[in-house]
Amino acid sequence: xxxxxxxxxxxxxxxxxxxxxxxxxxxxxxxxxxxxSDLYAMGFEPSATRKDVTGALSNPSFFNYxxxxxxxxxxxxxxxxxxxxxxxxxxxxxxxxxFPLYWFSVPAILKGWMDRVLCQGFxxxxxGFYDDGFLKGKLAVLSFTTGGTAEMYSKxxxxxxxxxxxxxxxxxxxxxxxxxxxxxQVSFGPExxxxxxxxxxxxxxxxxxxxxxxxxxxxxxxxxxxxP
Amino acid sequence: xxxxxxxxxxxxxxxxxxxxxxxxxxxxxxxxxxxxSDLYAMGFEPSATRKDVTGALSNPSFFNYxxxxxxxxxxxxxxxxxxxxxxxxxxxxxxxxxFPLYWFSVPAILKGWMDRVLCQGFxxxxxGFYDDGFLKGKLAVLSFTTGGTAEMYSKxxxxxxxxxxxxxxxxxxxxxxxxxxxxxQVSFGPExxxxxxxxxxxxxxxxxxxxxxxxxxxxxxxxxxxxP
Numbered sequence: 001x002x003x004x005x006x007x008x009x010x011x012x013x014x015x016x017x018x019x020x021x022x023x024x025x026x027x028x029x030x031x032x033x034x035x036x037s038d039l040y041a042m043g044f045e046p047s048a049t050r051k052d053v054t055g056a057l058s059n060p061s062f063f064n065y066x067x068x069x070x071x072x073x074x075x076x077x078x079x080x081x082x083x084x085x086x087x088x089x090x091x092x093x094x095x096x097x098x099f100p101l102y103w104f105s106v107p108a109i110l111k112g113w114m115d116r117v118l119c120q121g122f123x124x125x126x127x128g129f130y131d132d133g134f135l136k137g138k139l140a141v142l143s144f145t146t147g148g149t150a151e152m153y154s155k156x157x158x159x160x161x162x163x164x165x166x167x168x169x170x171x172x173x174x175x176x177x178x179x180x181x182x183x184x185q186v187s188f189g190p191e192x193x194x195x196x197x198x199x200x201x202x203x204x205x206x207x208x209x210x211x212x213x214x215x216x217x218x219x220x221x222x223x224x225x226x227x228p
Numbered sequence: 229x230x231x232x233x234x235x236x237x238x239x240x241x242x243x244x245x246x247x248x249x250x251x252x253x254x255x256x257x258x259x260x261x262x263x264x265s266d267l268y269a270m271g272f273e274p275s276a277t278r279k280d281v282t283g284a285l286s287n288p289s290f291f292n293y294x295x296x297x298x299x300x301x302x303x304x305x306x307x308x309x310x311x312x313x314x315x316x317x318x319x320x321x322x323x324x325x326x327f328p329l330y331w332f333s334v335p336a337i338l339k340g341w342m343d344r345v346l347c348q349g350f351x352x353x354x355x356g357f358y359d360d361g362f363l364k365g366k367l368a369v370l371s372f373t374t375g376g377t378a379e380m381y382s383k384x385x386x387x388x389x390x391x392x393x394x395x396x397x398x399x400x401x402x403x404x405x406x407x408x409x410x411x412x413q414v415s416f417g418p419e420x421x422x423x424x425x426x427x428x429x430x431x432x433x434x435x436x437x438x439x440x441x442x443x444x445x446x447x448x449x450x451x452x453x454x455x456p
Contacts, residue, residue, distance in 0.1 A: 010276070010277060010278065010291050010293060011290060011291040011292065013290055014290075014291075014292070040275065040277065044275075046274040046275055046336035046337065046339075046340060047268065047272075047274060047335075047336060047337045048238070048330070048335060048336065048337075049238060049268065050238065062239060062241060062242075063238050063239040063242075064239065064242070065238060066375070102276070102339075102342075102343050103339070103342050103343065103346070103396065103397075103400060103401045103404075104395075104396035104397075104399075104400030104401065105333060105339065105396050105400075106339075107275075107276060107339075107343060108274035108275060108276065108336045108337070108339040108340030108342075108343050108344075109274065109275045109276075109336070109340075111274075111330075111331070111333065111334075111335075111336040111339045112274060112336030112337075112339075112340075114331050114336075115330050115331065115335060115336050116336075118331070147294070164392075164395050164396075165395060165396040165400060167332075167392050167393060167395070168331065168332035168333050168392075168393040168396065169331075169332075171332075172331060172332030172333075172393060173331045173332065176331075
């Protein structure tokens with residue numbers, strides 16, 4: 001099996017770094033081929049611009065990013081950093097996104113990976129989205145750390161059920177591209193946890209990865225998601 | 229009154245550009261002082277990195293972005309591009325975010341503006357969040373365009389009620405920083421609309437802006453938001 005870990009933290013020795021490292025170790029131990037896209041270390045470009053298309057634009061006088069990146073994908077004219085990520089993604093059976101929650105979402109550098117890599121023609125088309133998205137057959141899991149504690153992210157907590165803010169990512173992005181989404185791995189408030197609790201959270205992730213290939217995807221469709 | 233428009237589109241002649249232009253025109257006509265942060269034109273940096281702190285780090289051997297940016301804000305050591313945006317924001321009575329929806333959220337370049345500009349100490353602190361966030365007294369409105377039609381974004385539509393994906397932005401980000409959030413201005417599917425319909429959507433935004441100062445903020449708290 002092949003695994004891609006898209007990792008977005010600036011500090012190698014961070015808690016996110018530990019979660020990434022333990023995933024590499026456990027999945028490698030299983031015999032998987034693991035690739036890491038370390039976005040900050042790569043200096044990954046987050047902004048969707050003209051530079052993403054090599055050569056001429058299909059409409060040089062009016063820049064429409066969606067149209068141009070779709071067209072560039074078809075004529076193999078996307079910039080090399082995007083092509084490289086698309087190759088890694090194409091080969092992966094499982095994609096793990098490892099990041100700290102920034103404003104109830106992914107950090108901008110990871111949002112930029114989604115904006116630029118998951119382009120029309122490659123990840124989806126019309127038709128060819130949700131269950132028919134072009135990345136179908138692949139598994140995805142969001143593994144992230146939060147600033148707040150688990151209580152804050154309960155349905156009645158001040159920040160609301162954490163599943164609310166996963167909707168744009170899990171349903172709107174991953175499911176849209178055809179991924180089967182596994183339950184998120186949420187490590188709550190590592191900054192406020194004891195060293196022992198932090199070790200426990202890392203160990204829990206390693207333990208889960210031992211049997212992750214047997215997991216059933218979650219249902220991230222609206223009625224269940226936002227039901228009472 | 230002072231207005232800041234944070235604008236994220238690559239093409240000046242785009243529909244988003246028209247919505248931005250009409251807002252500048254109408255608000256200037258009212259006598260407001262309008263400032264535009266044109267993120268792509270500015271080459272705004274989206275990634276939260278070491279470069280956001282000038283001079284020494286408080287912990288050079290372990291980079292924690294949240295801690296370092298908070299500390300840098302206090303000792304006035306944030307990078308000049310962040311300081312510039314914070315000044316504009318500090319002066320504004322109303323902030324308009326104008327963007328095309330990318331993956332049920334803001335484009336990465338605008339996410340990066342939120343990640344970097346809305347730092348602890350400036351936009352919020354503990355205590356000092358949600359109704360007590362440091363940007364209280366200011367109004368915010370999300371004005372965005374979608375790829376899909378209005379029907380797709382209904383509660384029973386394939387993409388779910390559009391208010392679902394506004395939760396991380398309106399509640400998790402803007403309300404968290406103390407903003408009073410006005411109803412979003414959603415321009416559905418301009419790419420598939422007729423020229424006349426597009427003109428109608430631009431005119432509707434200009435019309436709304438005539439009386440925007442009299443609007444009541446929306447309630448973006450959980451029970452109402454996700455209720456039946």
